[in-house]
Amino acid sequence: MNAEISIKGMEPEWLAKEGAKSNKLIRARMTEQMGDVDKAMTLYAEVAQEEEQLYAYCRSLGLIEKSWIKAISAASCWEAAGDLYRALQGYESLLNDPTLTPRMRTQVCDLAEKLRERRRQWAAFSRQFQNEEQRPAAEPARTAETVAA
Amino acid sequence: MAQRRFKRICILTEALEPHPIGATIFAPFVATGLGGTPDAGTQTTEFAVTLENIGTAGTRTHRLSLQWQGATALPQPYSIQEYVITEWAACGIACAVLWHYTELRVIDTAKRGQGFDYWVKGETQEQGLEVSGILSEDAGEMQRRHREKREQLFSSLMVGGYVVIVGLARREIIVSYHAPQEAGR
Numbered sequence A: 001m002n003a004e005i006s007i008k009g010m011e012p013e014w015l016a017k018e019g020a021k022s023n024k025l026i027r028a029r030m031t032e033q034m035g036d037v038d039k040a041m042t043l044y045a046e047v048a049q050e051e052e053q054l055y056a057y058c059r060s061l062g063l064i065e066k067s068w069i070k071a072i073s074a075a076s077c078w079e080a081a082g083d084l085y086r087a088l089q090g091y092e093s094l095l096n097d098p099t100l101t102p103r104m105r106t107q108v109c110d111l112a113e114k115l116r117e118r119r120r121q122w123a124a125f126s127r128q129f130q131n132e133e134q135r136p137a138a139e140p141a142r143t144a145e146t147v148a149a
Numbered sequence B: 001m002a003q004r005r006f007k008r009i010c011i012l013t014e015a016l017e018p019h020p021i022g023a024t025i026f027a028p029f030v031a032t033g034l035g036g037t038p039d040a041g042t043q044t045t046e047f048a049v050t051l052e053n054i055g056t057a058g059t060r061t062h063r064l065s066l067q068w069q070g071a072t073a074l075p076q077p078y079s080i081q082e083y084v085i086t087e088w089a090a091c092g093i094a095c096a097v098l099w100h101y102t103e104l105r106v107i108d109t110a111k112r113g114q115g116f117d118y119w120v121k122g123e124t125q126e127q128g129l130e131v132s133g134i135l136s137e138d139a140g141e142m143q144r145r146h147r148e149k150r151e152q153l154f155s156s157l158m159v160g161g162y163v164v165i166v167g168l169a170r171r172e173i174i175v176s177y178h179a180p181q182e183a184g185r
Helices: A012-033 A037-061 A064-080 A084-095 A102-134 A144-148 B012-016 B023-033 B082-102 B139-153
Strands: B009-011 B042-052 B059-069 B105-109 B118-121 B125-134 B161-167 B172-178
Touching (some): A012 A037, A012 A064, A012 B023, A012 B105, A037 A064, A064 A084, A064 A102, B009 B012, B009 B082, B012 B023, B012 B059, B012 B082, B023 B059, B023 B082, B042 B082, B059 B082, B082 B125, B082 B161, B082 B172, B105 B125, B125 B139, B139 B161, B139 B172
Parallel strands (some): B009 B059, B042 B172, B125 B161
Antiparallel strands (some): B042 B059, B105 B118, B161 B172
């Protein structure tokens, strides 16, 4: 991709939707940095859904390159929302697009691979966490009575 | 080509308003980053702005008075880390100066790691906007960061666009335009 991204034909209503979606994404990032992770993740999930709508709209207008950017953004927002499965589905679905340029394909492949690695790390962490939870409690402290006996 | 004359005063709220991303959200961070407190009234901060390929080819400098409202500053005490305030303050100042010097609007956020932070709307196409805020007083840091961010602008998508470096402590801003053809140079 070596040119500007066309937005020709986008209706004002959709441009406004895109602006509102961006504002929500900025709020999600701010909220996350200020420590309210639960609220941030909810906002990321909402943004991901809105990016998917924008993807479909851009596709319907023939704004293919812009639609790829929307699809990548949607996947990254699913990732930020903690839905790694849906994020990976987004990248995989984009990789099935035969019109994807080789450069873009390489980038999406890299993003998908990084996400798989992150998912493996999450699985390892999750197992470790479960093991910690299931480990029998340490020997109970002896009370005065048991010591006396 | 005749050089366009730029206004010397930029009113923050007016320059943030036109951006469809709702850039007024950055105003409290700008006010806080510039040392404002909620009890302060209208404040003016002087910036030395370096413009590269903005309005006309080449580099020139401009003195800009940024006017902002102290009342918009974050209520104290706030528990937000300094780098977070710097980051969002720089975004606000970048949106304001982009509008002031080019009348371009920021219409979309970019994916993290996409090479730049925002998408800017031209006539029929979009280009990138990479923003960076610096707290350091070191003059060389501004130039170093500018070179780094220019590289970053082209690191993923070859669409070209704008780089804005905001030196909050130095009261210095660099605004530059980079055509897509600059990629790989």
